[in-house]
Amino acid sequence: MRGIGIFAFGGPEVLQVVELPETHAAAGEVRIRVQASTVNPTDTYLRKGARAEALRTVPPPHVPGMDVAGVIDEIGAGATTNLAIGDAVMAMVVNHASHGGYRESIVLPADAVVRAPAGKSMVEAATLPMNGLTARQSLDQLALKPGQTLAVTGAAGCYGGYVVQLAKADGLRVIADASPADMALVRALGADVVVPRGDDIAAQIRKVAPGGVDGLADGSFQSGAAVGAVRDGGSFASVRGWAGFDRGITFHKTSVRDYNHRADLLERLRQQVEAGRITLRVAATLPAEQAAEAHRRIEAKGVRGRLVLVWTHS
Numbered sequence: 001m002r003g004i005g006i007f008a009f010g011g012p013e014v015l016q017v018v019e020l021p022e023t024h025a026a027a028g029e030v031r032i033r034v035q036a037s038t039v040n041p042t043d044t045y046l047r048k049g050a051r052a053e054a055l056r057t058v059p060p061p062h063v064p065g066m067d068v069a070g071v072i073d074e075i076g077a078g079a080t081t082n083l084a085i086g087d088a089v090m091a092m093v094v095n096h097a098s099h100g101g102y103r104e105s106i107v108l109p110a111d112a113v114v115r116a117p118a119g120k121s122m123v124e125a126a127t128l129p130m131n132g133l134t135a136r137q138s139l140d141q142l143a144l145k146p147g148q149t150l151a152v153t154g155a156a157g158c159y160g161g162y163v164v165q166l167a168k169a170d171g172l173r174v175i176a177d178a179s180p181a182d183m184a185l186v187r188a189l190g191a192d193v194v195v196p197r198g199d200d201i202a203a204q205i206r207k208v209a210p211g212g213v214d215g216l217a218d219g220s221f222q223s224g225a226a227v228g229a230v231r232d233g234g235s236f237a238s239v240r241g242w243a244g245f246d247r248g249i250t251f252h253k254t255s256v257r258d259y260n261h262r263a264d265l266l267e268r269l270r271q272q273v274e275a276g277r278i279t280l281r282v283a284a285t286l287p288a289e290q291a292a293e294a295h296r297r298i299e300a301k302g303v304r305g306r307l308v309l310v311w312t313h314s
């Protein structure tokens with residue numbers, strides 16, 4: 001069975017087609033014949049060695065990838081699931097060692113897998129689980145009430161875009177950043193106010209919310225440059241573990257791995273896609289064998305929507 005993995009950390013060129021042992025669904029698990037695997041920024045960090053310490057004692061190849069869509073082809077004994085063989089599904093992959101999303105077949109806990117949204121392609125469906133759950137987790141951590149104001153940085157990105165849309169569905173007022181080229185996109189996602197992105201983001205947000213915002217989801221990872229936008233006693237969600245000590249602000253570290261086994265939340269996201277509340281954005285598809293090219297593109301910045309690797313099964 002094929003996957004895309006690495007034997008050494010490095011540039012995009014270290015990604016290669018690897019042969020992996022066939023795996024089968026055990027009790028409580030399902031197996032998915034993968035059709036689409038997304039390429040996320042975190043995959044590039046893994047490739048460069050960000051998790052080298054955690055992988056030190058694990059033999060390569062290491063397989064990146066945190067979400068997949070495909071068709072169920074095995075259900076393990078005792079899986080309490082309403083899924084059936086042949087169902088089109090999507091899931092987040094909490095990757096470790098060779099257990100990553102860049103593989104043509106993957107075994108996952110049944111309670112991490114849900115049906116793909118009706119009317120959406122496998123490629124589109126694959127773009128939802130990991131970033132949709134991350135956006136949900138940040139909003140759950142910030143715990144704002146309807147009518148309160150949320151600021152979102154990196155709003156044109158996958159995480160930021162989902163935060164904007166889910167926040168609007170939660171009844172929040174949303175101030176989001178964008179480059180001139182992304183203004184229309186971010187407005188179309190539903191932001192109430194769009195401000196110019198940049199190093200002065202806190203000042204830009206304060207121009208439209210002089211008392212500061214109630215919460216901020218920091219998709220651009222601007223951290224200290226963004227926190228000034230938050231009112232005293234507000235809240236701040238970092239996607240990469242940053243925390244400050246500021247004016248009574250509560251700092252949250254969003255880590256989507258904590259939302260593994262949350263088919264209930266993923267199911268709700270699926271319903272929101274079907275209701276037109278969430279937009280699935282695909283930047284481009286590439287054959288899985290061209291994963292290195294996908295990594296080059298994502299590292300070049302400016303990709304809007306997700307790059308998706310497509311598997312061809314013989």
Ligand SMILES: NC(=O)c1ccc[n+]([C@@H]2O[C@H](COP(=O)([O-])OP(=O)(O)OC[C@H]3O[C@@H](n4cnc5c(N)ncnc54)[C@H](OP(=O)(O)O)[C@@H]3O)[C@@H](O)[C@H]2O)c1
Binds near residue numbers: 041156157160220238
């Ligand atoms: N902790 C978790 O569990 C978790 C889960 C998912 C994602 N993440 C992290 O969340 C972040 C966003 O992920 P994503 O998939 O949404 O990435 P993405 O699609 O690349 O979006 C990031 C957005 O932020 C913009 N940006 C980057 N640096 C900026 C800056 N200095 N000022 C203003 N805008 C800037 C990017 O613009 P350009 O393309 O023009 O640079 C892009 O629009 C990544 O760091 C990712 O690793 C963490």
